[in-house]
Amino acid sequence: MIIRKPQVLIPESQLDAGIIRKLERYARVCYKSEDKIGEHNDNFLKSIISRGHESVIEHEKVTVMFIVDRGITHEIVRHRIASYSQESTRYCNYSKDKFGNEITVIEPFFLIGKEEAFRYWEEACRTAEKCYLALLKNNCTPQEARSVLPNSLKTEIVVTYNLREWRHFFRLRCATPAHPQMKQVTIPLFLLFKEKLPLLFDDIEYDRDFPKQHYAEVVLTDDLFMCE
Numbered sequence: 001m002i003i004r005k006p007q008v009l010i011p012e013s014q015l016d017a018g019i020i021r022k023l024e025r026y027a028r029v030c031y032k033s034e035d036k037i038g039e040h041n042d043n044f045l046k047s048i049i050s051r052g053h054e055s056v057i058e059h060e061k062v063t064v065m066f067i068v069d070r071g072i073t074h075e076i077v078r079h080r081i082a083s084y085s086q087e088s089t090r091y092c093n094y095s096k097d098k099f100g101n102e103i104t105v106i107e108p109f110f111l112i113g114k115e116e117a118f119r120y121w122e123e124a125c126r127t128a129e130k131c132y133l134a135l136l137k138n139n140c141t142p143q144e145a146r147s148v149l150p151n152s153l154k155t156e157i158v159v160t161y162n163l164r165e166w167r168h169f170f171r172l173r174c175a176t177p178a179h180p181q182m183k184q185v186t187i188p189l190f191l192l193f194k195e196k197l198p199l200l201f202d203d204i205e206y207d208r209d210f211p212k213q214h215y216a217e218v219v220l221t222d223d224l225f226m227c228e
């Protein structure tokens with residue numbers, strides 16, 4: 001059984017400042033003020049958003065890949081203005097060589113340093129793995145054997161939201177009441193969106209008390225989610 005940390009992958013080209021130019025172009029149609037493109041466009045888009053005229057920013061989308069546990073993806077997929085592609089426990093057979101003949105789980109960071117609790121968690125995952133592999137050996141298909149896989153199972157999910165939905169998602173999922181393992185991936189991702197597209201994300205609040213040392217790594221990739 002492999003224990004790993006969560007990660008977020010995002011193609012570097014996705015947060016290009018060209019997005020802002022395009023959004024301004026689309027929004028100017030509403031006011032027939034195309035002659036003002038590029039003039040004070042910061043204030044223009046900001047005031048549009050602050051007035052709740054958010055449909056304008058639905059024209060552009062961003063796609064990212066989360067590598068998290070299945071508990072977290074269960075929450076992510078509750079967001080409906082979205083497209084998803086997720087690693088399937090029906091079709092993936094973790095006893096195969098390409099998976100190392102074992103399952104991979106996401107380390108629950110809040111159990112680190114709580115030795116006994118961590119041991120219980122690890123034991124539960126190892127028992128689940130043992131039973132999963134035994135079910136496969138007993139002629140069960142992966143979609144049958146998956147019944148015993150743990151919530152902590154690592155999964156990959158490609159998520160596409162338009163920018164309005166990203167704003168909504170970050171508002172809910174970076175806020176204090178969100179699950180800690182959700183904030184672990186959403187806050188660093190949000191901070192990247194905010195750095196690259198401040199006009200669109202500057203006004204959103206997040207849980208500033210969430211410890212930085214637990215932020216997941218956000219990896220900038222090429223368009224195929226490949227790293228250098």
Ligand SMILES: Cc1cc2nc3c(=O)[nH]c(=O)nc-3n(C[C@H](O)[C@H](O)[C@H](O)COP(=O)(O)OP(=O)(O)OC[C@H]3O[C@@H](n4cnc5c(N)ncnc54)[C@H](O)[C@@H]3O)c2cc1C
Nearest residue numbers: 075077078079080081082165168169172173176177178179
């Ligand atoms: C801290 C927290 C705790 C939660 N706890 C629970 C829980 O205990 N149990 C549980 O089941 N869920 C829980 N949820 C999930 C929550 O109820 C939502 O399903 C989830 O956050 C998706 O949010 P949404 O519906 O606003 O977003 P999206 O699906 O992303 O929709 C975006 C927006 O579009 C509009 N919209 C979308 N669909 C409709 C529709 N059918 N009708 C009208 N307007 C629509 C709404 O304005 C919505 O806010 C929790 C969420 C959070 C953040």
